[in-house]
Amino acid sequence: MQYHQSVDKLLLFVFGPLVFAAALLVMATGIRRAITRFRSRPTPDQLKAAYDSYLRRLLNPQPDAVERELGKFLPERLLQLYQDKSAVQAAGFQLEKPGGKRWWPKYWPVYCFEPLGLESLNELPYEEELGPGFCFATTGRGSWYWIAASDQRAKDSPVLFLDYDGGGSHGETVADSLDEFLNLPRLPLK
Numbered sequence: 001m002q003y004h005q006s007v008d009k010l011l012l013f014v015f016g017p018l019v020f021a022a023a024l025l026v027m028a029t030g031i032r033r034a035i036t037r038f039r040s041r042p043t044p045d046q047l048k049a050a051y052d053s054y055l056r057r058l059l060n061p062q063p064d065a066v067e068r069e070l071g072k073f074l075p076e077r078l079l080q081l082y083q084d085k086s087a088v089q090a091a092g093f094q095l096e097k098p099g100g101k102r103w104w105p106k107y108w109p110v111y112c113f114e115p116l117g118l119e120s121l122n123e124l125p126y127e128e129e130l131g132p133g134f135c136f137a138t139t140g141r142g143s144w145y146w147i148a149a150s151d152q153r154a155k156d157s158p159v160l161f162l163d164y165d166g167g168g169s170h171g172e173t174v175a176d177s178l179d180e181f182l183n184l185p186r187l188p189l190k
Helices: 005-039 044-059 063-070 076-083 118-123 178-182
Strands: 093-097 106-110 133-138 143-148 159-163 172-175 186-188
Touching: 063 118, 063 133, 076 133, 076 178, 093 172, 159 178, 172 178
Parallel strands: none
Antiparallel strands: 093 106, 093 186, 133 143, 143 159, 159 172
C-alpha cells in the first residue's frame, strides 16, 4: 500500500468546516445575547415607575386581604412591622446572629422588605410542607424570610429562611421570633 500525501490533510478537510461553523455559532449567540441584554434594559422612567409602585404597595399594606387569601391570621408583630413606615423601608443590611461558637457569627442578608399585599403573596414562593405564611423580606438573590400564619392571631412567630439559591440553609430557623429577628445587630451589606 502506498501512502498518499492527501491523508495528512484529511482531518483538516473533515473537521475544519465543523470547527469553523461552531466558532461562528458561538460568536453569533454571544452577539445576540449582548444585543438582547442592551435592548431589554428598562429605561429610567420604567425604573422609577417600578420603584414608585413598590413603595406605594410597601407603605400601604393590605393584611386583611392577605389573611383572607391564606385563610389564617398573620402574627401581631408582623402587622406592627408594617405599621412602622421607617422600619419597612430599611434596606441593604445584614443581620449578625451569634453562632454556636461565639467567634463565628452567622450573617443573614436583607435586601429589602416585601410589600404586604396580594400581589406579593402571589409572586412569592409557597412551601406546601410549611403551610400558610408570608415571605416578608428577601435577600435579593432568590431567598426569602418567611413567617407562619395560624388559626388564631399569634403575638409572634419564628422566622425561617427559604433558600432557593442553593446555599444549604433552606428551612433553617433564623430567629425564634420576628421581634428577635428585627433586633439582631445590623451591619451594611457587603
